[in-house]
Amino acid sequence: MGKPICALITGASSGIGEAFARVMAAEGINLVLMARRADRLEALRRELEPAHRVKVAVVPCDIRTAESRAGAWEQAQKAATTSGLEIDCLINNAGLGESxxxxKQDWSRKAEMIDVNVSALTHFASLALPPMAAANRGWICNVSSTAGFMPGPKMAVYYATKAYVTSLSEALSYEVRHSGVKISALCPGPVKTEFAPAAKMDSSRLFQVIKPMTSEQVARIGYLAMLRGQPVVVDSWLLAGATFMNRFLPRAMILKTTAFLNGAGGRRK
Ligand SMILES: NC(=O)c1ccc[n+]([C@@H]2O[C@H](COP(=O)([O-])OP(=O)(O)OC[C@H]3O[C@@H](n4cnc5c(N)ncnc54)[C@H](OP(=O)(O)O)[C@@H]3O)[C@@H](O)[C@H]2O)c1
Incomplete structure (x- = not known):
């Protein structure tokens, strides 16, 4: 099984993206790290470069607009080619939610989720895939969520963005099935990162009922599944079982259960 030489990781300043950076650097993979918090990316670069003897470049940017993404992609490619490398792997991880x-949710928050979780992910995949297809070699991991398997009252836009990510990834993985390019959707359940506090999900039943995994566990599972080209990856046996059962349960029952877990079971306050 081959492995990437140079990976671009979006949302590498914390959580799952940062963990992907650690896992992949330890495998000897060179990195281009992207997120808004430049200080965090720099600190990670200073830690990983000497520890694993890999090249790490940082591209601080806000990926909400098409213009900033095009500029960031150009910078990322330039950083790789300066070191004599080509980006042959994309970890499309940046994302956010809100409970x-x-x-009651402002349009600006809905738009931010759609811009980052959907538009940025699709834009980076469309920039990265053509050179990979031409080289007949490459890997893309789109970080989705188990939220993508069901509708999510009280987090409706977030769940819908993740349904899009899983659907897009499965379709693309089919399109490239006869090539040397592998595309995976990583669908974690709850993970201990900055996501839940930022999404105001700290008191969510979901995080109480299901023990959150660590970002390191999730990144390792996602990395290995991406190498194998597994189209959809659920990070625990429990959630994989629940996701499988989803196919046979009435939609109304799934909706009620998710609403309960999201604290949307009663009347809207
Ligand atoms: N934690 C969970 O329970 C969980 C479960 C399932 C799926 N996921 C998914 O996993 C992915 C990573 O989330 P996480 O849990 O690791 O959360 P996190 O710690 O909050 O990380 C989110 C990352 O996205 C980046 N990001 C957000 N908005 C951005 C923007 N406008 N421009 C550039 N970068 C941006 C953040 O960087 P800056 O703030 O520095 O820009 C940060 O590095 C997300 O797609 C999330 O939906 C998380």
Whole structure:
């Protein structure tokens, strides 16, 4: 099984993206790290470069607009070619959520989720895939969520963005099935990162009922599954079983259960 030479990781300043950077650097893979918090990316670069003798470049940017993404992609490619490398792997990980009722959620928060979770992920995949297809070699891991398997009252937009990510990834993985390019959707359940506090999910039943995994565990599972080209990856046996059962349960029952877990079971306050 081959492995990437140079990976671009979006959302590498914390959580799962940062953990992917650690896992892949330890495998000897060179990295280009992207996120808004430049200080965090720099600190990671200073730690990983000497520890694993890999090249690490940082591209600080906000990936909400198409213009900033095009500029960031150009910078990322330039950073790789300066070191004599080509980006042959994309970890499309940056993302955010928010737990609130749809009617109470500002449009700006909905737009931010769609811009980052959907538009940025699709844009980076469309920039990265053509050179990979031409070289008949490459890997893409789109970080989705088990939220993508069901509708999510009180996190409606977030769940819908992740349904899009899983659907897109499965379709693309089929399109490239006869080539040397592998595409995976990584669908974690709850993970202990900055995501839950930022999404106002700290008191969510979901994080109480299901023990959150560590970002290191999730990144390792995602990395190995991406190498194998597994189209959809659920990070625990329990959630893989639940996701499988989802196919046979009435949609109304799934909706009620998710609403309960998201604290949307009662009347809207
Ligand atoms: N934690 C969970 O329970 C869980 C479960 C399933 C799926 N996921 C998914 O896993 C992925 C990573 O989340 P995480 O849990 O690791 O959360 P996290 O610690 O909050 O990390 C999110 C990352 O996305 C980056 N990001 C957000 N908005 C950005 C923007 N506008 N421009 C550039 N970068 C941006 C953040 O960097 P900056 O703030 O520095 O820009 C940060 O590095 C997300 O796609 C999330 O939906 C998480």
């Amino acid at each position: 609130t009722w749809f009617v």
